[in-house]
Amino acid sequence: MQVLIDQMGTSKVAIVESSDIVISDVQGALDLMASVRYTYGCEKILLNKSNLAEDFFELKTRLAGEILQKYTNYKVRLAVVGDFDEYDSKSLQDFIYESNKGKQVFFLKDKQAALHALHSIA
Template structure:
């Protein structure tokens, strides 16, 4: 795993690059949050969709809700970058839409849009 910090003014975003799945369950999400917060002093994280278990995007598993609750509890912002067009689930599409209009979690297509969103909150 490689972490690069993108800074804009006082806002710092940890950009995570890895070929592995880094967010697989609540514990792996907590481990990533701790690593970023304590090693990089960042409270905003940008990861690729390929670094997140596919089960996260099946809302029936409740994995997304459990993980995102931890991000909220520990006051970290998250952007997951990738293509979400292939999902047919209306509830997932609604979830992504609502998240993108909030200030905590973003599901965006490219890294620049994710950086803009994270630096903007």
């Protein structure tokens, strides 16, 4: 796993690059958050969809809810980049739609849109 920092003014985004699954459970999400926060001083993280376990996108597992609640509690913002149209779950599509309306978590198709969303919030 490699972490690159994208900085715009005082806003810093940690871009996680890996060919492996980085988050497969709540503890993995907490470990990533702590590592990025304390090593790089970032409270904004950009991940590729492929870095999340497929269970994350199966809402009945509650993995997404638990992870995103932890990130919200610790005031860490997250953007996930990928094609989410492959999922035909209406619940997941609604979850993604509602998330994108907020300022905490974003599910976007490309890296530039994700960086813009993360840098746009204080």
